[in-house]
Amino acid sequence: MDTETAAVDRVELVAKVKQVYRAVAQNPAGNYHFRMGRALAEQLGYPPRLLDAIPAGAVESFAGVGYFFDLAGLKPEEKVLDLGSGSGMDVFTAAIEVGEGGQVVGLDMTEEQLEKAEGLRMMTGFRQVTFTHGHIEDLPFEGASFDCIISNGVINLSPDKRAVFREAARVLRPGGRLAIADIVTERPLTQQIVCNIDLWAACIGGAAQEDTYQELIAGSGFAVEKIRRNPYEFLSDSARAATTKYGVMSLSILAHTS
Secondary structure, three states: OOOOOOOOOOOHHHHHHHHHHHHHHOOOOOOOOOOOHHHHHHHOOHHHHHHOOHHHHHHHHHOOOOOOOOOOOOOOOEEEEEEEEOOOOHHHHHHHOOOOOEEEEEOOHHOOOOHHHHHHHHHHHOOOOEEEEOOOOOOOOOOOOOOEEEEEEOEEEEEEEHHHHHHHHHEEEEEEEEEEEEEEEOOOOOOOHHHHHHHHHHHOOEEEEHHHHHHHOOOOOOOEEEEEEEEOOOHHHHHHHHHHHHEEEEEEEEEOOO
């Protein structure tokens, strides 16, 4: 089943995703299909010393699926965009790497995540960071605005991944990098799973097959450089069952524009 043509109700999907990630921001100790917090971040490869330098409130609401900063190779004074920035952990990570002379923009559609992230930014003085409301399929930025785009466990949530990658290519400067972690599958999902809003919000229902995912990236003007599988596991029985049956997995990917 192609998630790009899935008969999922987009209005219902957006509402469900917002509901889940509103809870992630406000109640990080709650029960979810997925792991969260510092233990997850360290398991995925985030250095403890780096996590110590990031606002604890951002770390506690971290719900990413992989580590990619070693692939991104961020440099001082670069401009970075985080697609689906949540409570800001990857934004603050990028801010440390690009320094005060750089700029990092976090984009998210969930107001409560943005409010939490902005509050943490104000308390901790990351002057090179801004947070913006928006949707990853329709970026509110001019073309060739960023040196690198990052995203962690978010693109699978979009029913129009082709638009996401095309928009990413549009706002990246020539030679710009795309460094992401996301959920994909080895085998096609059934229509029953693809049309299940709860499994979409759990980062499973919208997962594309790995080869299709790579084709969408390449078809949007990127050259894929590196792909790495991440040590990521879901928590709930339904998510674990789908993982086993369809080969659901997390990958970190580095690509660049021409």
